[in-house]
Amino acid sequence: MPRKRKLPELSEDVTPNVPLEREPVKKQKRPPLPEPQVPLSNPKPRPRPSSYKPNSKPSAAPSSNPNSLNFLKTRIRNLKRLLEHTDHDRGYKMPAGVRIVRERELATCEHDLAEKTNAARESKHRQKLIGRYHQVRFFERQKATRVLKKIRREVEAASNPAEKEEALRRVHIAEVDLNYTMYYPLMRPYSALFPKNQGDGPTTRSYPTPDVEEDSAGGQDAGVSADPNAPPTTKGDPAMWTAVERAMEDGTLDALRNSKPLERGLQATKQRQTSKKESDLKRKHGQKEKGRDPRGTYAKPGTGRTTNDVITENEDSDGGFFE
Numbered sequence: 001m002p003r004k005r006k007l008p009e010l011s012e013d014v015t016p017n018v019p020l021e022r023e024p025v026k027k028q029k030r031p032p033l034p035e036p037q038v039p040l041s042n043p044k045p046r047p048r049p050s051s052y053k054p055n056s057k058p059s060a061a062p063s064s065n066p067n068s069l070n071f072l073k074t075r076i077r078n079l080k081r082l083l084e085h086t087d088h089d090r091g092y093k094m095p096a097g098v099r100i101v102r103e104r105e106l107a108t109c110e111h112d113l114a115e116k117t118n119a120a121r122e123s124k125h126r127q128k129l130i131g132r133y134h135q136v137r138f139f140e141r142q143k144a145t146r147v148l149k150k151i152r153r154e155v156e157a158a159s160n161p162a163e164k165e166e167a168l169r170r171v172h173i174a175e176v177d178l179n180y181t182m183y184y185p186l187m188r189p190y191s192a193l194f195p196k197n198q199g200d201g202p203t204t205r206s207y208p209t210p211d212v213e214e215d216s217a218g219g220q221d222a223g224v225s226a227d228p229n230a231p232p233t234t235k236g237d238p239a240m241w242t243a244v245e246r247a248m249e250d251g252t253l254d255a256l257r258n259s260k261p262l263e264r265g266l267q268a269t270k271q272r273q274t275s276k277k278e279s280d281l282k283r284k285h286g287q288k289e290k291g292r293d294p295r296g297t298y299a300k301p302g303t304g305r306t307t308n309d310v311i312t313e314n315e316d317s318d319g320g321f322f323e
Helices: 069-088 096-157 161-183 210-217 238-250 253-257 263-290 307-316
Strands: none
Touching: 069 096, 096 161, 161 238, 161 253, 238 253
């Protein structure tokens, strides 16, 4: 049989059925926040990631620029649609003054578009030629510079007046060669001044004598020696070499460098076009002559009457209605 649990004996001071009082709990204060640190005058900037891009303003749309090709194309299309709409829609009538203004604006936009297209095409062709002949021009410029320095040393070392005069003439030619490599027009294919022959090694520069210069004025190329035993001469472009020499005297080397292809090429193409048109006209004229009557008159089909017969009948009439 289980035993009963004994109750604790109460002291005399404590009365039963009275709850004991609890001590009040003290609230703990939070620790104070740390004081903010004062920033330094020149703080060290934090490194930014490589993918960081500043928040710049958005660029304007390409079509908002009135000088761009896309804007001109859009404007031309809109003007053409507007004019066609006024032509076909009878309910909408555009005033004559407004129509003239729109037509002038259309012509101006088409002209600007053609100019900008040609300028872009020329710029692209220019960059293509510069990249193609950059290396050749660089090496030839270095070679022409070395030759010029060598001849100038010969001038300083020359004691005989005749030798010195000859050396000065060669200095002038070497200066023209150097300017040829530097100021050759960028819009034309470069003609090498010091080309290399296949299997013979590099060619050497031969300088023209006064007799050769007189012959060149009569039709031969300047800078080419007439002596068959002379060393191989440079090729280049004799006409352009003369143009460079003239530009040195006039001080227009920069204008020659940035000039467009010579107009003689355009004239040659125009002559070819005109000759082609003339040949076409002659061919058509020959075909018409084949269908003529042997007497030189055209016979009307199915009647057997010629134009001459009709003309004579009209001349013999008394005037008829207009009398």
